[in-house]
Amino acid sequence: MQQPIRIAPSILSADFASLGEEVRAIGAAGAEYVHIDVMDGHFVPNLTIGPGVVKALRKHSDKVFDVHLMIAPVDPFIEAFAQAGADIITVHVEATPHVHRTIQLIRSLGKKPGISLNPSTPASAVEYLLDDVDLVLVMSVNPGFGGQTFIESQLAKVAELRRRIDATGRRIDLEIDGGINFETAPRAIAAGADVLVAGTATFTGGPTAYGSNIRRLRGSA
Numbered sequence: 650m651q652q653p654i655r656i657a658p659s660i661l662s663a664d665f666a667s668l669g670e671e672v673r674a675i676g677a678a679g680a681e682y683v684h685i686d687v688m689d690g691h692f693v694p695n696l697t698i699g700p701g702v703v704k705a706l707r708k709h710s711d712k713v714f715d716v717h718l719m720i721a722p723v724d725p726f727i728e729a730f731a732q733a734g735a736d737i738i739t740v741h742v743e744a745t746p747h748v749h750r751t752i753q754l755i756r757s758l759g760k761k762p763g764i765s766l767n768p769s770t771p772a773s774a775v776e777y778l779l780d781d782v783d784l785v786l787v788m789s790v791n792p793g794f795g796g797q798t799f800i801e802s803q804l805a806k807v808a809e810l811r812r813r814i815d816a817t818g819r820r821i822d823l824e825i826d827g828g829i830n831f832e833t834a835p836r837a838i839a840a841g842a843d844v845l846v847a848g849t850a851t852f853t854g855g856p857t858a859y860g861s862n863i864r865r866l867r868g869s870a
Contacts, residue, residue: 655843779821786824851866
């Protein structure tokens with residue numbers, strides 16, 4: 650069953666010179682999650698932040714830290730991000746040959762495991778993982794950079810995953826990330842997504858606009 654819509658602003662679009670203030674501002678503006686994109690310049694063509702930044706931000710927010718690891722290998726870094734304050738740790742099914750073991754590791758550290766799918770990866774890739782994860786993330790752009798154009802074909806994947814998740818009877822977040830704005834958000838919600846990762850759409854206009862941006866995204870349904 651589709652859960653209430655939650656907004657997860659990606660700090661990749663925030664002012665990196667003022668990340669603590671930015672995280673506090675989106676929390677005050679009504680965001681439920683803080684989406685933290687971790688890139689290694691290897692699995693994806695960009696380099697962002699490590700567990701030290703997550704740890705530094707933790708004292709600025711009591712919101713859910715939704716940490717998206719776009720790195721390979723991923724297992725050696727799971728514990729560091731767990732200790733830094735991640736609440737949800739999402740890994741890519743494409744990033745490790747033993748993804749179930751990785752999910753077990755995340756769970757053993759007391760964190761919620763998530764699994765992410767690149768645009769070319771079919772929904773069937775998570776068929777034997779849904780009993781073990783708390784979040785499924787559909788990438789609606791190719792991971793690595795913010796500000797890309799939404800890939801329309803991913804709406805069908807969201808709809809298929811919605812059916813698969815509902816069949817389990819479990820409360821699993823169905824998150825979508827990439828090109829989410831005021832035009833694409835309602836279509837993502839209609840397809841079955843219930844967590845929207847929105848970077849540019851949230852952070853445009855500065856802190857005084859964050860509240861209205863988040864309300865508009867949430868009201869897209």
